[in-house]
Amino acid sequence: MFYRRHQSEVEKQCCGNIPETERGPVITFSSQVEEMEKRSKGERGGGVSETGKLRGGTDSRDLQSSSASKANCSVRDDTISAALLDNSHIPMATLADLCSGLPVNPLPPPKQRDPTLPHAPVRSHTLGPSGKKQAIRNALRYFPPETHAVLAPEFAKELALYGHIYMYRFMPDIPMKAYPISEYPAKCVECAAVMLMMMNNLDPAVAQFPQELVTYGGNGQVLSNWAQFRLVMHYLSIMERSQTLHMYSGHPLGLFPSPLISPRVVITNGMVIPNYSSRDQYDNMFALGVTMYGQMTAGSYCYIGPQGIVHGTTITVLNAGRKYLGVDDLAGKIFITSGLGGMSGAQPKASVIAGCVGVVAEVSYEALKKRYDQGWLMEIENDLDSLMQRMRKAKMSKEVVSIGYHGNVVALWERLVEELELTGERLVDISSDQTSCHNPFSGGYYPVQISFEEAQKMLADPSQSNYFQGLVRESLCRQVAAINKMTDAGAFFWDYGNAFLLEARRAGADVDKKSTNKNGETSESEDSLTFRYPSYVQDIMGDIFSLGFGPFRWVCTSGLTSDLDITDAIAAKVIERISQGVSSKAVHGQYSDNLRWILNAKKHNMVVGSQARILYSDWRGRMEIALAFNAAISRGDIKGPVVISRDHHDVSGTDSPFRETSNINDGSAFTADMAVQNCIGDSFRGATWVALHNGGGVGWGEVINGGFGLLLDGSEEASMRAKTLLSWDVGNGVARRCWSGNSNAHYATLHAMSYDPRIKVTIPNQVEDERILNSLF
C-alpha cells in the first residue's frame, strides 16, 4: 500500500531521522492559529516550540482524515510500483524540511540573490507611503509579530530595490528541480505530483528568473514570494484526498474539505473585477502582493521547459512555409525573428527541425548564451556585417543552421532594409517577433536607441518611466517601418502571439489593415482585431485548434528516461492506429505531422527539467494515449504515475482575441465564457488540479486562460477521469468554434457526436441568402 508505507516514511523522515536538536523550531499556519487562540485566552509562550511537533504535518486531524481517504483509494495504492518506494538513496531530510512549514524561530539567515543567475527587471509601481506600508503589512501577515522588527525593514528594502517583496531570506537551500515523485513527503500521490510540477517550474535550468519565481515570459510567476512557496509545500505534504488547497494568486488560502473526485488544488491567478484590469492597476496590486501574473503554465505548474514551444514553433514554421511560400521544404529559406527567452528560445531549435536558416536577434547576452550552451542555438554573431555574410552563405548552400544575433532586433531589421536597398537582395523569406510585447514597458521590449545595460538602469528608475515608454514606442514604430519595407518586397511576417501588433498599433506604427472599396479608395479596417499582418492563430493555428488539435503533454513522475521512452512508443503506436482510420485529409495531416514528431522526439534531445513530452492531438488521440499510458502503469511497464496536462494555448482553454480566439468571427472574440467554463468543467470531471488566469501570452487584461493537471496512476478511476475530462476539455472549444461558424470545428463536432451519443451540441444555422441582411441596412 503506497500511501500507508509512504506516510510512515514521511513520519520517519520528518521526525524520526532528524535529531530533535537539529530540527529547528518551525512554525506552521495551523500552529500560528493555535498560538493566536492561546494568546487570546491569555496563555503565554509555547507556540513556537510547540510547533516543532507539527513538522511533517502529522497532527491528529490529518491522521483521521488519512485513514478515511485510504479506504477510498486501495485500488490506486496497489498500482504504484514498488521500485518507487526505495527512498534510501535520496536527501529526504531536506525535502521533508522544505515541507515542514515556514521557519521563523529562529528565522533563517538573510540571503543574497545569486549573481550568477538572471534576475527579473525591477517591477514598477506607483505606491505612495501608505501603499508601501500596506505592501509590507501584507507581507508580514505570514509571520508572527516577534519577527516583524527584523523582517519589515528587509521587505521595505526589497520593495525599494526590486519593486516587489520576494522574501529572498526564505529561498530554500535544496536544489530546485523535479525530484522523482516517491521522494516527496506527501500523504497522497496527487499532492506529490503537484510539488514535483511546481519545483520543476522553479528549476534554474527551466525557469527564466528562478529566484523571483518567474518561469517564463518575463513575468510568469509560479508564486509571488518564497513564504508562499514554503507554505504551499507544507500544505501539500499534510493534505489528504478529502481536502482541496485553494490558491489565490500565489497565496495559499488554505485547505478545505472536498469530495474525492474534486481537484486537490484550485488555482486562480490575477482574477480581478473587469473594470480594474489595467496595466497600472496590476503593477500596484503586484507590488502589494495581492495579485500576480501566472502567464499560462507558470502559475498552473504545468510548464515543461522550452520543449513545449519547440513543437508548436516547428509546426508554425513548417505551415508558414506551406501557406506563404508554397513549399514543404524550407531549405535555403531565411526565417528572421527575435527573442531567446523562456518561450522564444525555442525558435532556433524549431528552425533547424523545420530545415531552414533561423536568425534570432537577442539583446541579452545571458539569454543568448543559455540557448547556445544548451545546444539550441548553433552560432552567435555580434556584428551585422559578418551576420549578413553568414546568412548569404547559408542561403546559397541551403545550410540548415540557427544563428543568434547579439543585438537589437530593430537594428537587424533596419540593416536588412539597407541590404535590400543597396543590393536588391531580400535576405528574409518568413519572419516574426517574439520579444515580450505583452509587457513592453517593464523589460519585455528593449528599445533600439539605448543599450541593454542602459535600459536596465532606466527600468530601475521610476522617474525615467515615461521617457522609457516613449523610447519603446518609437522603437516599435521603427521596427514596423522596416518590416513593412521588407514585406512590400515580398517577405512574409506574422504576429507570434506576443501582442507585437497590438502594442505597435498603440505606439502609432503603421500596422492597420487597409481595405479597398469598389471605387479603389483605401481606408483603415473598422475591425480592431484585424491588422496588416495575420496573427499565427488566424492563419495557421486557428484551423488546427478548430479540429480539436492542441498541445497535449505529459510528465513521467518517476523521473526515469526509460518511462519517457515507453510513453513515446505508446503515443506513436496510438497515433499510427488512429490515423489509419481517419478519412479527413486535414485530420490525417495533423496526425502524420505528429507521428513524425514523436518518432524523432528523443533524437532532438529536448528534455529540460522533468521527463516530459508534448504532441498535438485531438480529443480522441489525447484520450486514447492517456488510457494507454494508464494501462501501461497498471501493468507496471511504466514505473511511476504520469501527469497529463496541456499548454493553455489550446482549443478550449483560452479566450484571447489577439491570439487563440483571433479567428472567432461572430463578435464573441472578446467574451471569456469558454475559458471560464473550461476550468469549471474540468474541475468536476476529474482534474487533479485546475487553474484560471487573467493575462498570459498577450498581456494582463487581454486574455483569460486556464488549464489542468491529471494524475494517471494506473487505476480504473484514473481511466474514468481521463475519458470524461479530455472529452470536455477539447469538446468545449470545438463546440464554441463550431457555433462561431468555423467549418473545421463543425466537422469535428459532428464527428464527436457520432463517436459519443451523449454529446449533443447546438449546431448553428447559416444565413444562406445575404440579401435578407443587406436589405435591412
Ligand SMILES: NC(=O)c1ccc[n+]([C@@H]2O[C@H](COP(=O)([O-])OP(=O)(O)OC[C@H]3O[C@@H](n4cnc5c(N)ncnc54)[C@H](O)[C@@H]3O)[C@@H](O)[C@H]2O)c1
Ligand atoms: N507563440 C507562442 O506560442 C507563444 C507562446 C508563449 C509566449 N508567447 C509570447 O512570446 C513572447 C516571448 O515569450 P518568452 O517567454 O520568450 O519571453 P521572454 O521575456 O523570456 O523572452 C523575450 C526575449 O526578448 C528579448 N528582447 C526584448 N526586446 C528585444 C529587442 N528589441 N531586440 C532583441 N531582443 C529583445 C529579451 O531580452 C528576452 O530574452 C511573450 O510575449 C509571450 O507571451 C508566444
